[in-house]
Amino acid sequence: MTTIDATNPVPEPPAYAAATDNYLTHTRGFMSWAGTLDHKRIGVMYLVSVLSAFFLAGMFGMLVRTELMRPGQDFLSQDQYNMLFTLHGAIMVFLVIIPSVPASLGNFVLPIMLGAKDVAFPRLNLFSYYLWLIGAICAISSIFFGGVDTGWTLYVPYSTHGTTMGGVIPVAAAIFILGFSSIFTGLNFIVTIHRLRPPGMTWFKMPLFLWSIYATGILQVMATPVIGITVVLLIVERAFGIGIFDPSLGGDPILFQHFFWFYSHPAVYIMILPAMGIISELIAVHSHRHIFGYRFIAFSSVAIAIFSFLVWGHHMFLSSQSPLMNVVFSAITFSVAIPSAVKVFNWLATLYKGSITLNTPMLYALSFLFMFAIAGLTGLHLGTLATDIHLHDTYFVVAHFHYTMLGSALIGMIGGLHHWWPKITGRMYSEFWGRIACGLVFVGFNVTFFTQFVLGSLGMPRRYHDYSGPGWSPDTTALFFKYHLVSTIGSYIMALGFFLTAAYLIHSLFRGRKAPANPWGGRSLEWQCASPPPHDNFSEPPHVGDCYDFSVLEWDEAEQGYHWRHDLPREPGEA
Amino acid sequence: MIASGLNSMLPALAAMTATIRPGSIFGMPEQASTIAPHVDLLYDIITWISVFFFVLIVGVMGYFVIRYRRTSHVAYTDGPTHNTPLEVTWTVIPLILVIAIFFIGLQGYVHMTTPPENSYEIQVTGQRWFWTFNYPNGASETNVLHVPVGRPVKLVMRSDDVIHSVFIPAFRVKQDVVPGRRTQLWFEATRTGDFDLFCTEYCGTQHSQMVGRVLVYEPDEFEVVIEEAARWIDKVLDAKLHLAGTLLFNQCASCHTLDGSKLIAPSFKETYDLFVNGDTRTLADGTTVTVNEQYIRNSILDPLKEVVDTYPSSMPPGIGTQLGDRKVEAMVRFIMRLDETAPGGQLKEVTRAELAELGAEPEGE
Numbered sequence: 036m037t038t039i040d041a042t043n044p045v046p047e048p049p050a051y052a053a054a055t056d057n058y059l060t061h062t063r064g065f066m067s068w069a070g071t072l073d074h075k076r077i078g079v080m081y082l083v084s085v086l087s088a089f090f091l092a093g094m095f096g097m098l099v100r101t102e103l104m105r106p107g108q109d110f111l112s113q114d115q116y117n118m119l120f121t122l123h124g125a126i127m128v129f130l131v132i133i134p135s136v137p138a139s140l141g142n143f144v145l146p147i148m149l150g151a152k153d154v155a156f157p158r159l160n161l162f163s164y165y166l167w168l169i170g171a172i173c174a175i176s177s178i179f180f181g182g183v184d185t186g187w188t189l190y191v192p193y194s195t196h197g198t199t200m201g202g203v204i205p206v207a208a209a210i211f212i213l214g215f216s217s218i219f220t221g222l223n224f225i226v227t228i229h230r231l232r233p234p235g236m237t238w239f240k241m242p243l244f245l246w247s248i249y250a251t252g253i254l255q256v257m258a259t260p261v262i263g264i265t266v267v268l269l270i271v272e273r274a275f276g277i278g279i280f281d282p283s284l285g286g287d288p289i290l291f292q293h294f295f296w297f298y299s300h301p302a303v304y305i306m307i308l309p310a311m312g313i314i315s316e317l318i319a320v321h322s323h324r325h326i327f328g329y330r331f332i333a334f335s336s337v338a339i340a341i342f343s344f345l346v347w348g349h350h351m352f353l354s355s356q357s358p359l360m361n362v363v364f365s366a367i368t369f370s371v372a373i374p375s376a377v378k379v380f381n382w383l384a385t386l387y388k389g390s391i392t393l394n395t396p397m398l399y400a401l402s403f404l405f406m407f408a409i410a411g412l413t414g415l416h417l418g419t420l421a422t423d424i425h426l427h428d429t430y431f432v433v434a435h436f437h438y439t440m441l442g443s444a445l446i447g448m449i450g451g452l453h454h455w456w457p458k459i460t461g462r463m464y465s466e467f468w469g470r471i472a473c474g475l476v477f478v479g480f481n482v483t484f485f486t487q488f489v490l491g492s493l494g495m496p497r498r499y500h501d502y503s504g505p506g507w508s509p510d511t512t513a514l515f516f517k518y519h520l521v522s523t524i525g526s527y528i529m530a531l532g533f534f535l536t537a538a539y540l541i542h543s544l545f546r547g548r549k550a551p552a553n554p555w556g557g558r559s560l561e562w563q564c565a566s567p568p569p570h571d572n573f574s575e576p577p578h579v580g581d582c583y584d585f586s587v588l589e590w591d592e593a594e595q596g597y598h599w600r601h602d603l604p605r606e607p608g609e610a
Numbered sequence: 611m612i613a614s615g616l617n618s619m620l621p622a623l624a625a626m627t628a629t630i631r632p633g634s635i636f637g638m639p640e641q642a643s644t645i646a647p648h649v650d651l652l653y654d655i656i657t658w659i660s661v662f663f664f665v666l667i668v669g670v671m672g673y674f675v676i677r678y679r680r681t682s683h684v685a686y687t688d689g690p691t692h693n694t695p696l697e698v699t700w701t702v703i704p705l706i707l708v709i710a711i712f713f714i715g716l717q718g719y720v721h722m723t724t725p726p727e728n729s730y731e732i733q734v735t736g737q738r739w740f741w742t743f744n745y746p747n748g749a750s751e752t753n754v755l756h757v758p759v760g761r762p763v764k765l766v767m768r769s770d771d772v773i774h775s776v777f778i779p780a781f782r783v784k785q786d787v788v789p790g791r792r793t794q795l796w797f798e799a800t801r802t803g804d805f806d807l808f809c810t811e812y813c814g815t816q817h818s819q820m821v822g823r824v825l826v827y828e829p830d831e832f833e834v835v836i837e838e839a840a841r842w843i844d845k846v847l848d849a850k851l852h853l854a855g856t857l858l859f860n861q862c863a864s865c866h867t868l869d870g871s872k873l874i875a876p877s878f879k880e881t882y883d884l885f886v887n888g889d890t891r892t893l894a895d896g897t898t899v900t901v902n903e904q905y906i907r908n909s910i911l912d913p914l915k916e917v918v919d920t921y922p923s924s925m926p927p928g929i930g931t932q933l934g935d936r937k938v939e940a941m942v943r944f945i946m947r948l949d950e951t952a953p954g955g956q957l958k959e960v961t962r963a964e965l966a967e968l969g970a971e972p973e974g975e
Contacts, residue, residue: 113815186812190773192789197738197772197814199922282790288773289788323684325691331701353775353786355793358723362716369708373701379667380700386674388689390682393675401671408667412660419711421718422653425638425782428775428810489637492653494779496810499818505860506753506821511806556685583691590683597685 057461061570072157075568077164078143079459082452084164085135088171089445090537092126095119097530100483104523106503106512116500117184118200122177124187125206129213130171132440133302135448136309137255138163138220141248143459145224147561147568148242150577151231154223163219170213177202177209186498188299189266191280191291195273203273207266214263217305221255224248233560235579239333242559242582243326246333247312250340254301254308258344262298265291292354296347304343306440308336310447311378314403317450318382320557321397322389325583328381335374342371349418353427361420368418375411379404395469396555399450402477406442410435413488431491434484442480449476449536456540457554461567462547468539475532482525490518551596558582562597642805642826643781644798648718650782656711722783725796729764732757736767736774736787736809737926739816739864749840750932752861753822755807756839757799758832764796770926775811778824786811799826815874816864838962843936845966851936853960855944856951858937865925868948869955875921879955881906882948894919907942 058075061067068076099120102111111119142160146153154160177183181201185194194203228249232241268279269291278284280291319326326332348356348364382404391397413435416422426432457463495502495515502519503512553562561568563577578599580587588597638650678687732755733744743751757763767776769789776795777784780803785795809820827835846854859868865875884891884901891905892898894917899905908916910933913925930938944951951958 113818117812117815117817184814190812193772193813282788288790322678322687323680324687324689327690328692328697330692331697353784355786355788355791358719362719365715365719366712369712372708373705376704377697377701381697383667383670383674384690384693384696386671386678388687389674389678390680390684390687391675391678392680401675404671405668408664412663415656415660415708415711416653419652419656419715421649421715421722422656424719424722424784425649425653425779427784428777492637492639494639494777494806494808496777496808496818498812501818504819504821505863506819506823508804508806508823584686586686588685590685592683600685 056569057565057567058570059461059567070161072153072161073570074142074146074153074157074160075459075572077160078139078141080164081134081142081167082139082459084167084171085131085139088126088130089135091175092123092131093530093533095123095126097526099123100523100526102500103502103519105520106501106516108501111500113500114182114184114200117498118178118182118202120498121183121186122174125174125183125210127440128187128302128306129210130167130174132306132444133213133217134167134220135306135445136313136451137224137248137251137305138167138216140313140448140451140455141224141309142220144455144561145227145245145248146231147564147572148245148559149227149231149236150233150560150573150579151227152571155226155230156223159219159223163216163223166212166216166219170209170216173205173212174209177205180205188295189269190295191269191272191286191288192282194269195281196283204270207270207273210266211263214259214266217255218259221252221259225252225256228252233576233579239330240579240581243315243329243332243336244309244312244559247308247315247336250336251305251308254305254340254343258298258301258305261294262302265294265298268294289351289354289356292351293347296350297344300347300350301340301343303436303439304339306444307447308339310403310444310451311336313447313451313454314382314400315378316557316559317396317400317454318385319583320454320555320585321394321400322386322391323556323585324385324387324389325581325585326381327384327387328377329583331377332381335377338374339371342367342374346371349423352420352423365418365420365423369415372411372414372418375407379408379411393470394466394555395464395473396450396454398470398473398477399446399453402473403443403447403450405477406438406446406480409485410438410443413438425494426491428497429491430487430495430497433497434487434491437484437487442484446476446480452540454555455561456543457550458561458566458568460544460547461550462543463550463554464543464547465539468535472532472535472539475535476529477532479525479527479529479532483522483529484525486518486522486525490515490522493518548595551591551594553588553597554595556585556588556590556597558585558588639779641780641782642799642801642803643778643783644800645718645722646780646782646800648721652714652718655714659707659711722796725764725794726762729762729796730758731764731766734765734767734776734787735932736769736771736776736813736820738771738813738924739809739820740861741776741807741809741820741822742861742932744932745836745840747836747840749836750934751839752858755822755824756832756835757824757826758829759799759802759826761829762796762798764794767793767795770928772813773811774809774813774820777808777810778805779808780805780824784810802826802828819864842962842966843934843940845962846936846940847966847968850965851940852943852947852951853958854937854940854965856957856960857962857965858933858941859944859952859957861929862941867955868952868957874924876918878945878948878952881945885946892919893917903942903946906945907938910938910941 058073102109102116183202183206184198184200185203228245271277272279278286280286280288315326315332346368348360349368352361416426417435502515550566552565559582560577564573587600587603589600591598641647735742741753743755767787769787774787781797783795783797785793787793803826805824807822807824865873867873867877868879870877870879890898890900899916911930914927
């Protein structure tokens with residue numbers, strides 16, 4: 036246990052004191068949470084909400100996989116199946132993955148990484164959360180309006196005049212509202228990073244997580260309005276019959292696809308960029324090595340953000356878009372591969388000569404590298420015109436985007452959750468169960484989705500309730516059955532891993548060892564305040580400097596954590 | 611130019627790989643069109659590049675994790691923090707590779723989107739949830755696409771409702787079918803056989819049943835088949851015309867049942883029972899209509915006119931014209947005599963040949 040030496044003449048050292056008062060105990064009662072302006076509490080509220088939505092949509096996904104395990108209808112009718120995969124996709128994208136890292140972990144960590152007390156606009160932050168909540172209620176209420184079976188992509192004219200289900204408008208309204216939640220969060224973080232960096236923290240001294248959150252913020256602010264307008268037009272057409280997209284009303288269905296993907300492609304990077312930022316932190320901290328090629332990683336985040344606006348047409352190679360446009364979009368699509376590859380190589384180089392520990396956050400980071408490599412490389416098959424024609428709208432695409440969205444974005448998020456769990460809750464979880472669960476998720480995930488690459492190459496179309504029936508060849512049914520069976524078994528293993536994760540994390544809240552301020556040896560500012568942080572984050576101004584220079588830290592056996600080196604002048608005196 | 615060089619290399623390489631393997635080792639389906647070997651070759655090239663980089667990434671990662679595993683609570687390890695020449699190298703090498711992949715993909719693509727001049731043209735209509743194929747000689751088939759081997763075939767496609775997509779895995783072709791536009795795709799089959807055809811753009815309830823068969827024939831056999839497809843209905847004896855409906859029913863099956871169970875449209879059993887009893891139906895506008903032969907015919911020819919209050923009007927209006935008078939007549943009789951054509955809700959099994967012959971089939975009269 037350390038105390039602050041008030042007589043120290045040099046700038047004050049970080050407050051390592053295990054504060055008696057922290058953000059969790061600062062005030063009490065329901066209203067102290069519901070009306071809080073504390074970015075940490077809002078982050079925790081987001082975390083709980085996003086994980087609840089993840090549970091719900093995950094269950095929908097399990098039902099879908101279970102129905103697909105065998106040919107023929109098992110327990111879901113065609114319409115029920117179509118509703119479930121629609122809600123699985125819509126909830127996962129709009130309620131879970133888009134807000135997952137920025138709004139939950141980002142909210143908690145970002146101001147602390149900047150040494151700030153809060154984000155630039157705390158009220159706007161709370162408003163974003165309530166918009167998320169209204170959006171969530173709106174999306175789930177669609178079930179009571181007759182459901183929605185359009186797929187999360189809401190393609191017209193099916194969504195405007197093809198489906199008789201009444202849930203289309205509630206879901207479209209939810210996307211509109213959630214869009215604003217996302218815009219406000221992005222705007223808030225951009226301003227926070229611009230205005231609240233501490234003296235001495237220049238742009239190129241920021242943790243890379245902040246670069247990725249910044250790039251994400253730009254995408255959120257610039258791309259999201261397009262989806263907002265698009266769903267308004269969709270609602271107008273469906274509700275009032277005003278022809279915008281439906282050709283029978285004089286509209287153009289391809290126009291909708293352009294609008295939709297103009298947002299939804301950048302949205303893929305809204306989902307993956309923050310996870311990439313987490314991985315940069317995790318790999319450096321858990322191998323106690325200065326990040327390799329800081330500038331290349333930082334610039335690649337910005338490059339990804341820029342390129343991502345120019346590639347939406349690769350979702351439309353078969354839509355009847357002109358061949359010339361297809362060629363142009365294919366060419367630009369490949370350019371996105373470069374900054375992604377650069378990041379991977381830099382992460383690998385960071386491991387070189389490191390001191391690598393295989394604890395749970397690092398296992399997730401390494402899983403990310405494994406799965407992101409597959410996600411990125413299979414993007415080549417889909418970006419190439421001649422092969423995309425065969426693979427488009429098959430399970431190959433399903434596998435590719437699950438490797439990106441679940442295998443990379445969400446795995447990165449869960450890695451970050453374990454990394455910052457001691458900071459957020461003040462408790463350590465069980466390393467043993469953490470590693471077991473990570474192993475189950477890793478194995479289950481790959482069994483589930485790698486099989487789907489083969490299934491898609493063999494020709495299995497996506498969004499199919501069944502792969503048998505009057506028109507089906509028995510050979511095809513038998514062939515697809517093998518892979519669907521394996522895939523479903525994999526999904527059960529993965530679900531087991533996630534349930535186990537939930538169990539030991541909840542257990543740690545009550546029985547977990549008290550967390551030290553810096554259990555992993557992180558150098559960025561959030562490791563310089565107590566775990567959990569006090570209400571104002573820092574009782575003393577933290578040390579700014581090279582946030583990947585770990586040479587200032589040393590292990591403290593008594594504390595079971597790292598702290599500032601004794602022989603450095605700024606080191607706080609031992610009690 | 612790189613592109614033309616690759617173009618001349620492609621067939622040679624394709625021929626080579628086609629002989630060393632029956633299908634793709636990475637799980638591509640059988641090859642049955644001229645472009646399939648090109649696509650598979652490209653797929654294999656990209657996959658091998660992917661395998662190389664994947665093994666490299668995971669191998670290096672695994673090696674570093676073992677080699678540099680933590681043995682003590684050291685807070686800091688020294689090592690390079692950047693190396694610009696190295697970083698530029700691993701930026702430029704992938705860049706060159708993807709440019710190469712792009713150009714190879716482009717070659718195949720240009721070929722795949724340019725139908726040869728002499729293509730045999732088939733009109734395709736996508737409707738929820740079946741395909742109609744119309745041939746130059748007037749033949750019209752549902753969910754069965756007949757094509758000749760060794761001759762380029764161009765599909766000119768339209769949709770009457772929402773977006774669909776034609777996908778024939780064995781031919782490696784796919785194209786969305788968009789309402790309000792004509793889209794096209796072409797292929798040249800290289801072997802005879804029976805192949806899958808899927809709808810790959812989500813189109814609602816029965817999307818997974820919007821599948822068809824592609825039947826590939828030798829050219830002379832193909833001529834016979836489509837001639838038969840155009841004429842069979844004319845050869846059916848009048849006395850057996852109601853049974854011809856059993857061969858047309860698959861077009862109705864996505865919305866209408868034979869056993870009284872409800873999909874999105876009235877079961878034929880329901881219509882038949884009303885017809886036999888001479889009952890009336892209530893229409894959406896409140897008027898009633900007697901279910902007689904005329905009513906059944908009108909419902910096929912002009913489905914939006916007399917709409918029943920209990921079902922939405924979702925039947926495509928063009929079906930009557932598409933079928934032609936004789937097939938409409940066959941369907942009307944099929945429904946009026948459902949006890950013979952589908953006894954107990956089970957479609958009676960007949961062949962086209964039987965319908966054209968006297969006495970080959972016990973008569974119901």
